[in-house]
Amino acid sequence: MYRKKQHSPITPEKFELLPGTKLSLENRWVIMAELIPWDEFEEEYAKQFKIEKGAPAKPFRMALGALIIKEQLGISDRETVEQIRENPYLQYFIGLEAYTFEAPFEASMMVHFRQRINVEMVNKINEEMVKTGREKTEQKEEKSSSDSEEIGERENKGKLILDATCAPGDIKYPTDLEILNQGRKATEQIIDSLYKSIKRRLKKKPRTYRNIARIEYLRIAKKRRSTKKEGREAIRKQLKYIKKNLVSIEKLILEGATLDSLNKRQRNLLEVVKKVYEQQQQMWEKETQSVSQRIVSINQPHIRPIVRGKAGKPTEFGAKLSVSYVDNYIFLDRISWENFNESGDLQGQVEKFKQTYGCYPSSVHADRIYRSKANKDWCKQRGIRLSGIGLGRPPKNISQEEKRQTKIDEGFRNRIEGKFGQAKRKFSLDLVKTKLKETSETAIAITFLVINLSQLLRQLLLLLLSFSVTSKTLELNKQKMITKTDFLNSFIAVKVINLEANYWLLAA
Template sequence: MLNKPINTTQLSFLQPGLKEQLSNKHPLYILADHVNWQLFEDSFKKHYKENFGRPAKPIRLMVALLMLKHIRNLSDESVVEQWSENAYYQYFSGEQVFTAKAPCEASELVHFRNRIGDEGVELILKESIRINGKGGKEDKASIDTTVQEKNITYPTDSKLHRKIIKKCIAIADKEGIELRQRYTRTLKKPGIEQRFRNHPKNGAKARKADKKVKTIAGRLVRELQRKLPAESYKTDLELFVRVLRQKRQDKNKVYSLHEPDVACISKGKEHKKYEFGSKVSITVTQNSGVIIGALNIPGNDYDGHTLDAALEQQQRLTGHKLKEAFVDRGYRGRKEVLGTTIHTPKTFSNKLTAYRKNKLKEGFTKRAAIEPKIGHLKTDHRLSRNFYKGIKGDNINVMLAAAAMNFKRMMNIWKNNLWALFFHFVQIFQKNTQQPIYYINPRLLTF
């Protein structure tokens, strides 16, 4: 059930509200006044039942927490904890007076993300593009792909087989099934032999131990299949069988039991040959650097095949069709997609004029700027490791990271404009008084 709107006519006799207490030069303060919060209220209202159930947390509060989490690179627990300590976070979330308690449980952010889904998060990304104004309406853009790694351990067959054994024993205990053997003591010696497999004399022992652990895992899976009802844990047991049957050169292998959709992607990096996660397509305007498209691509498709979905999302978010898109050589073979001309680096034709060659060179030079953009998405806005579950979590994470970077761009612009205005007045004062300024009010330096 939706919560009742807050009555702002009379807040407190004892203290002024947050609007009067805080600095209106703070970027979060300015951003709070620029975001169209009513858009989220109207769009997400359909996910709640009228006059039924416990009153929910305000929609603005939950959307603001999702934004702050990725803007400040925080976990669910940290953003909820810092919210109770930060007055600007509270004003950004729509609070009128300071509240010294947590706004909600951290798990409520999980439920809210699942409730609004991909469409709701895409609406947040669309709003971040709108706030950037004309920067999101340019005719030229750069497109590139990267990998958002999933929160899994480095996958090996021996790890997966041991996890299957643990899960089978846990299922048996939960269902009250008595196993013929639990193999607790039997697995100790193979574990030691597997641990020291890199020693030159232990290679054969380690391979023999791998085979033994796999055999034990197969026995437990088959015993559960015999003793459990036909439909009980059917999905889990089929996944276990699939892991036990897969071989080294197989395609569509399972690399994690809790994230079976993870793909192994090679991007040609010397320091990291393989990454385990999902491919992401990023579209950035060439002059302003606004992210106008951020799309998760399940599987490991050839880069050129991701252009259709990426440009379709870009047109859906901006309502504007790109004239030209500059890509790297990984997109070879695509020349035009959805009315957008695709430029790939290659030797120029003699038929091109010098002016056109210079324009293309300029476009490819600006295309290189997308690489540090992706780097900042990973290091500053939680794209490097995705903790959200499933393909749905992959979609949500990449769009929230892109939206956070767009919001952060405008916050930096407002901050820099304030600094420029401040130093402009300093120069005027120095010129008129012919005296240097030795003291600066600290309040002017607070952002």
């Protein structure tokens, strides 16, 4: 049944807030704010700015907090500012002392935040946050003699998972003809700007043939299918137009035009187009499809093709990442826009594990590419078991125990694949939408930080709920108010608290 209430229209002025309202200590943003070591990196962040000159910069907590909010909620820069302006919990998270109806900063400041907080700083924050969070959420049993024990004498302990993935950039699928067409249009705009600066001294503007060049491009681009000969001929013509435009730009400079008449973006585009012309001319002459440091995007020249050989996506265009996984936490060890063999990172990642935990891992779990002879010998010298069968022809006689161990290792290694799925489905690792090289690297590193932050929040909530149920049950048991069956049922209920914690995180 529905009953319509008779009341006056609701207006913002009449809407009443609870008097003396305070933030809830159980809110996820309040809990996450306690897990991040804000103060420890404030000084390092402040070193980028001058003490006396310039406008006051936004605090470190505001900068990092805004980036975390954007990644956690999966929204744009503008929407991030709006969410912060409307939500008191988000304003507390970025360090404001009181709620305000005004936005704390402009949406364009998000770009500066990514430039100021580089990938190295984000990785340090991630490692320190996990270290501090684990001390709060886990109770470790350590012997008193272990403090005086040397690091090199400690026994191997723990498991390390290694893998690599690609973070694709937000670019159109590149073709040689399309890249040349974009380069040609960029040179035409540069010629227009240079000619405008010396228009009074130069009577005639250099001819660009832009209409003819566009028609010839569209003749092939609009075809559903074109032959190899037609494609090569279209590329040859676009190369000819770009070469003529580059010569015209040089003549304009000799006539008195300066590159200062161009904006920063046009100057960068000019250098990119010159390199694209050299690469495409080389590939056209040699009839090949590969070249060193190949540019696949005019606007994002740092992006490279990463051949992965995956089903459906044999080649991805973005950054290649080398990642390690320890105890449900994931860390970004290396980020590169050029393709590399990830097996070369194994020794450095294992040494980093030793530096962090004071000992080598008992086993390293990685896919086949990591199991080179050099890596196997290196791990064997340090008492580390490298999972899986090595490269080369598999041995004929494999015991059932070895087959069973290999299957267990492969199942354990799949955990890092689950983290990749979480990063690409729930967060933004599947499509990095930032445009600059340094901001893209920061955005990628923030993704791994937020994943670990969510894991810490989940474990902390699980610990609190488990402690609450257990302590209450023990208290009732001492008072003999419950039976043995109820006592056992209460401990069984603790097993499902993890599901309740996940539901709470989604609902919060």
